[in-house]
Amino acid sequence: VGTQVVHSQVKRPLELSSLYDDLEAAGQRPATRVLVNTVVPAPAEVAAALGVPEGDDVHRVERLRLAHGEPMAYLINHLPTGLLDLDTDRLEATGLYRLMRSAGITLHSARQAIGARGATATEAERLTEPAGAPLLTMRRTTYDDTGRAVELGDHTYRPSRYSFEFQLLVRS
Amino acid sequence: VGTQVVHSQVKRPLELSSLYDDLEAAGQRPATRVLVNTVVPAPAEVAAALGVPEGDDVHRVERLRLAHGEPMAYLINHLPTGLLDLDTDRLEATGLYRLMRSAGITLHSARQAIGARGATATEAERLTEPAGAPLLTMRRTTYDDTGRAVELGDHTYRPSRYSFEFQLLVRS
Numbered sequence: 001v002g003t004q005v006v007h008s009q010v011k012r013p014l015e016l017s018s019l020y021d022d023l024e025a026a027g028q029r030p031a032t033r034v035l036v037n038t039v040v041p042a043p044a045e046v047a048a049a050l051g052v053p054e055g056d057d058v059h060r061v062e063r064l065r066l067a068h069g070e071p072m073a074y075l076i077n078h079l080p081t082g083l084l085d086l087d088t089d090r091l092e093a094t095g096l097y098r099l100m101r102s103a104g105i106t107l108h109s110a111r112q113a114i115g116a117r118g119a120t121a122t123e124a125e126r127l128t129e130p131a132g133a134p135l136l137t138m139r140r141t142t143y144d145d146t147g148r149a150v151e152l153g154d155h156t157y158r159p160s161r162y163s164f165e166f167q168l169l170v171r172s
Numbered sequence: 173v174g175t176q177v178v179h180s181q182v183k184r185p186l187e188l189s190s191l192y193d194d195l196e197a198a199g200q201r202p203a204t205r206v207l208v209n210t211v212v213p214a215p216a217e218v219a220a221a222l223g224v225p226e227g228d229d230v231h232r233v234e235r236l237r238l239a240h241g242e243p244m245a246y247l248i249n250h251l252p253t254g255l256l257d258l259d260t261d262r263l264e265a266t267g268l269y270r271l272m273r274s275a276g277i278t279l280h281s282a283r284q285a286i287g288a289r290g291a292t293a294t295e296a297e298r299l300t301e302p303a304g305a306p307l308l309t310m311r312r313t314t315y316d317d318t319g320r321a322v323e324l325g326d327h328t329y330r331p332s333r334y335s336f337e338f339q340l341l342v343r344s
Contacts, residue, residue, distance in 0.1 A: 107342050115335035116288035116308040134306035136288040163287035170279050 019065055019073060019155075020095025028067040032095075034088045035126070036062035039081065046078045049141045049152040057081050061091065064126055072161045074126045076154040083150060096151070106145040113139045114164060123156050134159055191237055191245060191327075192267025200239040204267075206260045207298070208234035211253065218250045221313045221324040229253050233263065236298055244333045246298045248326040255322060268323070278317040285311045286336060295328050306331055 023030035040060045047054040058078050065073040077096060079086070084103035091099065097107060118132040129135070136157040144150050195202035212232045219226040230250050237245040249268060251258070256275035263271065269279060290304040301307070308329040316322050 110340045112340060113335050113337045114286055116306045116331040118306045134288045134290045159288040163285050165285045168282045168284060170281065
């Protein structure tokens with residue numbers, strides 16, 4: 001586990017898996033720094049994704065995910081209230097999907113969009129990148145087995161450290 | 173089909189489908205400009221992906237894909253020789269996958285990686301973006317039903333015009 005591993009890029013499978021679990025499985029020693037853990041009135045976009053009225057209370061969690069001590073991803077998540085206990089210590093000790101599962105939530109599916117854009121000043125500072133640096137972005141709405149939206153994730157990744165990899169089969 | 177459509181972003185499903193077909197289906201009036209259509213000695217990476225000896229002849233095709241007359245993607249493809257007739261006029265009239273199918277090739281699967289990075293000077297010029305502008309990247313090796321690699325694609329997309337969208341199901 002030397003310099004080469006530290007700087008290697010995580011090639012992440014496109015499955016409804018947790019970044020934390022994937023990093024741990026890859027021997028990347030993930031760590032999480034919780035930057036924000038609060039309740040806010042749901043902005044319109046968040047409300048629409050989570051199926052709650054605009055302005056209703058929702059959890060807002062901002063986390064920095066590190067691998068081998070280096071920032072890899074900046075994760076903003078909104079969740080409905082009343083679903084699970086979002087304790088900061090627990091959020092720093094494990095991944096959000098594990099917390100959901102241990103709260104009895106059965107994850108079923110997600111809609112994801114992957115794009116790219118330049119880092120905002122905040123993102124650049126969090127990820128130790130120059131302002132405007134290219135970032136890989138992922139927006140995801142995750143649903144449980146009752147069809148309820150259980151989270152909206154807005155994630156930015158440092159592309160030197162992170163890419164999505166997957167296999168496709170021809171539509172039959 | 174006005175200004176709003178011209179500047180809308182294409183949200184492309186993650187399937188083994190053709191960008192050309194997807195744009196056409198979305199009413200985006202795709203067009204292709206062939207920039208390079210030649211045979212080159214296979215560089216090491218291309219040779220490894222296509223399963224041919226390094227330095228063997230391979231086709232190199234560079235295309236600009238436009239939607240409503242605006243550059244959307246810069247597509248570099250390498251293909252084994254002897255598979256199909258890569259006529260420039262035909263490449264400008266349709267998509268590469270359609271040409272493959274009409275040559276009797278049955279596409280089966282692909283390995284893809286999606287990432288982001290800053291535009292090189294060449295990419296920026298082709299895509300009418302500033303140098304260093306964030307680009308969405310896709311590298312794909314496509315296999316036919318005999319397991320043979322039939323193309324290696326290195327594609328860059330303007331992220332203001334293009335994103336990948338898809339649904340995921342939990343691993344059971």
